[in-house]
Amino acid sequence: MKLSPDQKKVSEKMRPGVITQGGFLGDDTRLLPEIIQKDEERMEYLKTDWDMVSKVLRRFLKEGKKGLGEPITIDEKWLVKVDESRGFLPCPFGDGLHRKTTVTLKNKTNDKSLVYTALTLHLLKNHHFLQGKGSFFRLEPDTLKEVLEL
Numbered sequence: 639m640k641l642s643p644d645q646k647k648v649s650e651k652m653r654p655g656v657i658t659q660g661g662f663l664g665d666d667t668r669l670l671p672e673i674i675q676k677d678e679e680r681m682e683y684l685k686t687d688w689d690m691v692s693k694v695l696r697r698f699l700k701e702g703k704k705g706l707g708e709p710i711t712i713d714e715k716w717l718v719k720v721d722e723s724r725g726f727l728p729c730p731f732g733d734g735l736h737r738k739t740t741v742t743l744k745n746k747t748n749d750k751s752l753v754y755t756a757l758t759l760h761l762l763k764n765h766h767f768l769q770g771k772g773s774f775f776r777l778e779p780d781t782l783k784e785v786l787e788l
């Protein structure tokens with residue numbers, strides 16, 4: 639597999655220290671399109687719908703803000719904590735800026751949890767990009783399914 643010039647540019651922006659300190663690819667040795675393709679296959683295998691996932695994550699982000707930085711319980715099952723810092727981060731695909739909002743989400747029934755940001759939610763929704771293995775903000779399809787119970 640060879641990267642197109644556009645994919646090359648995007649991959650460069652995903653390296654550590656360009657947009658975020660840790661970058662988006664972790665220690666994954668696969669190329670960007672392959673990471674996306676494998677996660678699309680896994681999501682399909684799990685019968686987990688991208689749009690449904692992003693809709694639920696968006697709702698938790700919005701509802702969780704009402705906690706003003708403190709954890710709140712939603713639908714008696716999910717514990718959600720939203721932290722907001724000043725400033726914005728650009729999407730490495732070059733289509734917009736996102737607030738530095740971090741969401742910590744825990745399913746109280748099975749004790750599974752995940753962390754996402756406004757930017758990683760956008761990457762999931764618009765680019766089907768869940769980040770490379772080893773990246774701190776990597777969203778595993780299996781974890782998404784377990785935490786959200788979708």
Ligand SMILES: [Zn+2]
Nearest residue numbers: 729731733764
């Ligand atoms: Zn984007």
